[in-house]
Amino acid sequence: MARRLRESSPSLRTVDHPSGRPWIIGRWDDEDIAVARAGRDAVALIGTLPRLGDELERWARTLNGRPDRLTGLSRSLPGSYHVLGSVDGALYAQGTAYGMRRIHHVRLDGCLVAGDRAVALADLTGAGVDITAVALRLPDPLAPQLPERPMWHGIVPVAPGSYLTDSATGTARHVRWHHPPEPTRSMAEGAAAVREALVSAVAARTHRGGLLSADMSGGLDSTSLCAVAAGQVGAGEFIACSFPGDETVWDDAVYARRAAAGWPHIEHVELAYEDTPLFYRGLLDDDCRTDIPGIVAMSRARTTALVSLMAGRGSRLHMTGHGGDHLFFHTGSHYHHLLTRHPLLAVQRLRGYRTLYGWRWGALLRQLADRRSYRSALGRLSTDVSGNLEFSTPTVTWFRTPVVQPWLTPECRRLVTDALRETVRTARPHAPTMGRHLELSAVYTGTQECAAIAEAGRRAGVPLTMPYFDDAVVDAALSVRVVDRATPWEYKPVLKEAVRGILPEDCRVRTTKVEGTVDAVGGLYRHRDEVGALWKDSALAKAGLIDAEALARLCETPGTPALKDGAVDSTIICETWLRAVS
DSSP states (O other): OHHHHHHHOTTOEEEEOTTSSEEEEEOOOGGGEEEEEETTEEEEEEEEOOOOTTHHHHHHHHOTTOGGGGHHHHHHSOSEEEEEEEETTEEEEEOOTTSSSOEEEEEETTEEEEESOHHHHHHHHTOOBOHHHHHHTSSBTTGGGSOOOOSBTTOEEEOTTEEEEEOTTOOEEEEEOOOOOOSOBOHHHHHHHHHHHHHHHHHHHHTTOSOEEEEOOSSHHHHHHHHHHHTTOOTTSEEEEEOOOOTTTOOHHHHHHHHHHTOTTSEEEEOOGGGSOOTTTTGGGOOOOOSSOOGGGGSHHHHTHHHHHHHHHTOSEEEOOTTHHHHHOOOSTHHHHHTTTSHHHHHHHHHHHHHHHTOOHHHHHHHHHOOOOHHHHHHTOOTTSOOOOOTTSOOOSSSOOOBOOTTBOHHHHHHHHHHHHHHTTTOOOSSSSHHHHHHHHHHHHHHHHHHHHHHHHHHHTSOEEOGGGSHHHHHHHHTBOHHHHOOTTSSSHHHHHHTBTTBOHHHHTOOOOOOOHHHHHHHHHHTHHHHHHTTTTOHHHHTTSBOHHHHHHHHTSTTSGGGGGGTTHHHHHHHHHHHHHO
16 A cells, blocks of 8 residues: 555655554655654644654653554643554544544555545545535535535544544544533633634744744734734744735724734735635536535635735744634524523523514524424435525524525435434434534534635645644533633623733724625626636536526526525525535
8 A cells, every 4th residue: 555655646754654654645844844753652743743852752751552542632732633542553543622633544455544535545446435425515504504514425424522543453443532511611711712722823833933824814813813922933934924805994904003003023025905805716627636625715816816926925934813703703592592591581692683683583482492402303304495694584593494506407306304313313413402503513514614625725835723622722612611612792702801901992992893795796796707607517517406598597696586685695605515525
């Protein structure tokens, strides 16, 4: 197996088992890997590593042929990395607890092969795309609400929070090593834990020195990370990057400049609004091969514009604020469960959310009265009923009814229906309560999306990193009591408290919020020819999943009701992905 890989790509690097046989094969920079050995045991960390000293050597000496002891590494060291072990002949492979770094595996010619990217294993084995998995990603949002299904036949994913081990007898097992913390901390305790975790996470990125860059929109998430980094770097070591946007309607740039003014040793770079790509630009040029059809396909040129600029400046790593919304922004789903335990508080909070999002009373009350189990609710999903993506639709429910677009073929709907019928037999929620399940589901799907974004960044010239999705940061955020962190009366209260004294105060208490609908709608109009061209030789149509002619006609008039609220987005995402991997 090792010989085959080396012949196909001579630039691959190798780390050997203690026996001298090939153990790890891939591509990495020297600073992204650390290896320690002790007799017949060895351990390797690959990814964003903290300052280690001799700590890894001490861990290697404590293994004594026990691969399960490696689970303590991720709990004790900050950063974001894979943990790989060769322990007395047994293989150990572990990603991160919440899926920012994942493990997949196949068995080829009798050899267990684990990898961090499913697409690479598919290339290695010649695995075919699972068309049903593609079909499930067309109704929006359906697949993100379901148990993970690999995009290729024969590729086996290891769930976040579990590790893969392969004993000397050849038996592959998935073993759970991490469970999300119970939400028991007070606001003060939780904010302190988040602060400590964030500082350590950013330090794992800054301690190497060299030039680091980061997004700084002026919003709470990315600007907080820049504020933490500003306290850890010297002059000439950090560039904060901003999209000013249309300043006649956006005020992000105002807050980004205010923050930057407080850090004279930090360079602040702005990309002019007229140079900022809109959504949907460059769809036909996309050949970025990712493990899932990722939402980054809609805005790859926009997402990587600053990254490309920083590549030209020599940045070694680009930090983004992805994950902040997943951890600190809540929409009221927890109060479905709390309604029976703390009815007065739950009603007060739900009324606030209803006002904030414009929920209709009737729809909200129906969801609150629905006490079906997760599996029972899953069994009610159907392609015969289409939902909507409007923000005014309540989300206090196990499943949002997906939009079933009119251009999906009967064959596509049949595949989805059969898959739902199969899934309901074995599906289990991530947690017993709706609110906890939904927040964990959002984190797990968010890390998958961010892995696709990171691949786009790598291709643009700079590796991307998302500190909010480090295990310790997620654990700290989820450990705070629900009533303290899920409130309609304050925006991201835990994060705001965590960065008190670090983030400039006028940025910390900002009360305005920008969203990108205007640029998304404008992009669909400006690039409608590119969107329409996708359907002329459509991979999805060849697979029998869409009526390309009907969709092409709709795309000629982007304002048509059938395309409202981004209904075409999932189809574009799947089309560009299927073209790239076929």
